[in-house]
Amino acid sequence: MKHSTPNSLQAKDVRSHLHPFTNLAQLEETGPLVFNRGEGIYVYDDDGKRYIEGLSGLWCASLGFGEKRLVAAATRQLEALPFYHNFAGKAVEPSIELADYLIEHAPVPMSKVFFTNSGSEANDTQVKLVWYYNNILGRPQKKKIIARRGGYHGITVASGSLTGLQHAHNGFDLPIAGILHTDCPHHYHHARDGESEREFSARLAANLERLIEQEGPDTIGGFIAEPFLGAGGVIEPPEGYFEAIMPILERHDILFIVDEVISGFFRTGDRFGTQTYGLKPDMISVAKALSAAYQPIGGVMVSEKVYQVLLEGSRRYGTFGTGFTYSGHPVPAAVALETQRIYDDLKIGDHVKAVTPRFQSRLHAFADHPLIGETRGLGLIGAVELVEDKAARRNFDPARKVAPRLMALAADHGLIVRALPNDAVAFCPPLIIETAQIDDMFDRFGRALDDLTQEMARA
Numbered sequence: 001m002k003h004s005t006p007n008s009l010q011a012k013d014v015r016s017h018l019h020p021f022t023n024l025a026q027l028e029e030t031g032p033l034v035f036n037r038g039e040g041i042y043v044y045d046d047d048g049k050r051y052i053e054g055l056s057g058l059w060c061a062s063l064g065f066g067e068k069r070l071v072a073a074a075t076r077q078l079e080a081l082p083f084y085h086n087f088a089g090k091a092v093e094p095s096i097e098l099a100d101y102l103i104e105h106a107p108v109p110m111s112k113v114f115f116t117n118s119g120s121e122a123n124d125t126q127v128k129l130v131w132y133y134n135n136i137l138g139r140p141q142k143k144k145i146i147a148r149r150g151g152y153h154g155i156t157v158a159s160g161s162l163t164g165l166q167h168a169h170n171g172f173d174l175p176i177a178g179i180l181h182t183d184c185p186h187h188y189h190h191a192r193d194g195e196s197e198r199e200f201s202a203r204l205a206a207n208l209e210r211l212i213e214q215e216g217p218d219t220i221g222g223f224i225a226e227p228f229l230g231a232g233g234v235i236e237p238p239e240g241y242f243e244a245i246m247p248i249l250e251r252h253d254i255l256f257i258v259d260e261v262i263s264g265f266f267r268t269g270d271r272f273g274t275q276t277y278g279l280k281p282d283m284i285s286v287a288k289a290l291s292a293a294y295q296p297i298g299g300v301m302v303s304e305k306v307y308q309v310l311l312e313g314s315r316r317y318g319t320f321g322t323g324f325t326y327s328g329h330p331v332p333a334a335v336a337l338e339t340q341r342i343y344d345d346l347k348i349g350d351h352v353k354a355v356t357p358r359f360q361s362r363l364h365a366f367a368d369h370p371l372i373g374e375t376r377g378l379g380l381i382g383a384v385e386l387v388e389d390k391a392a393r394r395n396f397d398p399a400r401k402v403a404p405r406l407m408a409l410a411a412d413h414g415l416i417v418r419a420l421p422n423d424a425v426a427f428c429p430p431l432i433i434e435t436a437q438i439d440d441m442f443d444r445f446g447r448a449l450d451d452l453t454q455e456m457a458r459a
């Protein structure tokens with residue numbers, strides 16, 4: 001174990017670094033896996049071992065790990081103006097240009113962009129905007145926000161409350177009051193016997209409306225959803241789901257917030273998941289592939305309907321009193337703008353659509369494997385779910401940590417994938433991946449699955 005060598009990076013890490021989303025006790029035993037170089041779809045650890053980054057880091061490094069144009073864009077901006085802010089009527093060119101680009105390319109008409117440093121901050125801001133909007137409209141009761149079980153929206157106090165995953169709540173006293181969760185839209189696990197996707201969608205929509213009526217429609221301000229669930233398991237909405245949900249939101253004058261933090265910027269082949277599923281959001285959150293993850297930046301887009309109320313707020317309160325020191329920081333904004341230009345130059349949406357059939361057919365080929373209960377995905381994202389009993393769709397006891405074990409075996413084969421709840425294992429490679437690399441990725445995964453199968457047969 002490297003971390004038992006004093007002054008190794010691993011030893012220093014265990015000594016000094018409190019890691020995000022990590023089992024701290026386990027880390028003390030194993031030490032970290034340290035990465036120090038990247039190129040294309042590959043990253044290298046400090047032993048020089050090469051891995052295919054099958055999850056684009058955290059669903060974000062859409063252009064891989066060696067895009068020189070982004071390095072140049074950051075360098076140019078650092079040399080010209082390394083920092084200036086956007087408070088109190090000041091502005092910097094990259095944030096102006098980026099906002100303009102995003103509004104021009106928004107999936108439905110949008111009016112303004114507010115910049116944050118992350119997806120969590122974007123969704124945190126969405127919560128504040130729902131509250132503010134309804135205060136200005138004289139509806140101080142209309143503040144609750146409905147999210148979904150299985151949804152992931154970040155980890156701040158508000159966005160962590162929107163997240164519908166137990167591991168983001170345990171021990172943190174989340175969710176806070178005023179955040180409600182409705183059904184997880186996963187047909188495979190939650191449909192009744194013989195229930196079609198459309199029937200399942202109709203039942204979930206009826207449950208949502210019942211929840212709204214029980215709470216009182218005049219108390220519900222917003223509904224937030226990812227176009228497909230990401231960290232909750234890569235779960236597409238069942239057929240007819242959003243068509244059934246959206247009229248309910250409209251009927252009760254509830255703002256629809258679409259969290260595009262994973263789905264945004266061509267993951268599905270379309271620029272936004274909003275387009276893929278024909279959504280009609282009032283507000284949209286973006287982050288991650290906005291800047292290909294080369295710099296931290298996120299944002300909130302608001303429609304004209306919402307903006308007009310915010311404007312009214314300034315007539316009442318003066319200052320629109322929210323913003324981060326680094327909202328629209330010029331360096332991440334310049335990198336995000338260059339990222340968008342690269343997507344356009346590469347026609348990245350066309351590329352994603354061209355390689356998607358190969359990605360999806362290789363993914364779905366695992367459906368026949370005795371350990372795999374469901375394969376699912378769209379565009380360049382997907383997951384396989386491991387089950388103990390295929391007929392009963394029953395997962396393994398979580399204590400057996402089957403998916404984390406598969407993730408470790410994949411790493412042995414030079415592939416990084418991600419274990420998710422319910423023993424799902426996710427794939428979300430950089431959008432620049434080529435067909436031969438897709439084959440290589442799934443070949444490596446197949447070898448890891450063979451290893452797991454043998455291990456389990458021996459156990």
Ligand SMILES: Cc1ncc(COP(=O)(O)O)c(C=O)c1O
Nearest residue numbers: 118119120152153154230261262
């Ligand atoms: C859909 C979604 N929303 C929000 C977030 C939070 O973003 P961040 O980690 O940048 O705060 C994530 C992160 O994975 C996400 O997947």
